[in-house]
Amino acid sequence: MKKIARAHTNIALIKYWGKQNAALRIPLMSSLSMTLDAFYTDTYLEPSQQEQFYLNGKLIEGPEAQRVFNYLHLLQRRYGKSGNLSVHSQNHVPTAAGLASSSSAFAALAAAFAEYYQLAVNETELSRMARLGSGSASRSVFGGFAVWQKGTDDQSSFAYSLDSNPDLDLQLLAVEINTGAKKRSSTKGMQAAQTSPFFAPWIKRNSLELSQMINAIKNHDFTRIGQLAELNASEMHAVNLTAQPGFTYFEPTTIGVIQLVHEMRQNGIEVYYTIDAGPNVKLLCQLKNVKIVKEKLVSAFDHVKIINASFGPGIQYLDNYE
Ligand code: PMV
Known part of the structure; x- marks a missing residue:
């Protein structure tokens, strides 16, 4: 059985709020975030007759599912893969938190994709992959404090770890x-x-x-x-x-x-x-x-x-x- 990928949400302390390239999600500014322990998403992929997206055990249809499938198609094209997949996600982002879950959702999805196809990708490439799903997800690849350097193209726009285990009361x-x-x-x-x-x-x-x-x-x-x-x-x-x-x-x-x-x-x-x-x-x-x-x-x-x-x-x- 393939492993389940877990990613935590992050909160930006220096915000990303503008794109220089919408299709590739290249930002106009660099951003910096704190990854949070309390909120995370667990995701795994399975081969399937039909594409399906289950969130917290419930089949999701409509634009939310389409965004997930479009993203998987993009990654499949990028890595020369094919086949229908079903996505299983558990969101541990309590609705009460009012925190967007797209950072943990797309970071977990990128990691689940890498795991499913056993891609030999390092964290930098995983961050690029996550960025293509949602900009803020690029930072959720890392714990503690992460910086997403804006870059100018797909290769140069990724996040890196500033301090994965900060010794700071925050x-x-x-x-x-x-x-x-x-x-x-x-x-x-x-x-x-x-x-x-x-x-x-x-x-x-x-x-x-x-x-x-x-x-x-x-x-x-x-x-x-x-x-x-x-x-x-x-x-x-x-x-x-x-x-x-x-x-x-x-x-x-x-x-x-x-x-x-x-x-x-x-x-x-x-x-x-x-x-x-x-x-x-x-x-x-x-x-x-x-x-x-x-x-x-x-x-x-x-x-x-x-x-x-x-x-x-x-x-x-x-x-x-x-
Ligand atoms: O990557 P998105 O589409 O979730 O946009 C994130 C935008 C902010 O949360 C407002 C700022 C940020 O850097 O996370």
Whole structure:
């Protein structure tokens, strides 16, 4: 029996938000992420009469399945393989987390493909393969902190490990605000963002922000990591608000959480936020403040759910579902 590929989700602290080549998913900027232990996807492939995609034991049809099949066809063409496959995935990304699962989904799928065909691919090639499914997936090949260097073409655009097992007290609290499907896919969002007058300055700042973040990580400087992550996320959402026409992923509670973060910091509780292509907020803090931050959130917002995560590993291959 072939092994099951496991990939964890990641949260970008320096965001990918723009493509230079849509078909190959080559980004306009380099990005940096933290792989998370709490959320992951397990996937294996089987030969099959008909193409099928099972997610959490349920047969999936429609555009979600088509995206998976199109991706497998692309990899089959790339590696000279053929045949119908059925895909079996278990998503351990609780809906309550409000975290996109495409990073773990496509990294696990790329690894499952390599395992199924017994391809002799290294992690760099696995990262390129994952990138073709979803840009953020390129980083989920690695644990700890990973950098996706933008590159200029298929060969040069891949992620690498910055620190696979960081000796750093960094906790992520995923704050669920709304777990419904996002209003605008990340592909559409980043396309629209390019109409903002702030898009060019946003791209221009990328190499400075990336090198500042890499330094902060090397110095184990939690405060600087938090400040840089919050600034970078705010810039991404500022280009959305200033697009022509403008849009936002924020909901009223998103702003409420941002205000609470500001307030907590004024009161000496060190916490920072980052936000992706949706209304949910992810908070960065240290272990000593997890309890108080959770208490503040729960008392300010009635129904908010919070999930705690820290550093997760890179791709793993397992004999069985655990
Ligand atoms: O790769 P995608 O399509 O999941 O886009 C990711 C976009 C962000 O999550 C907003 C930023 C990032 O770098 O993960």
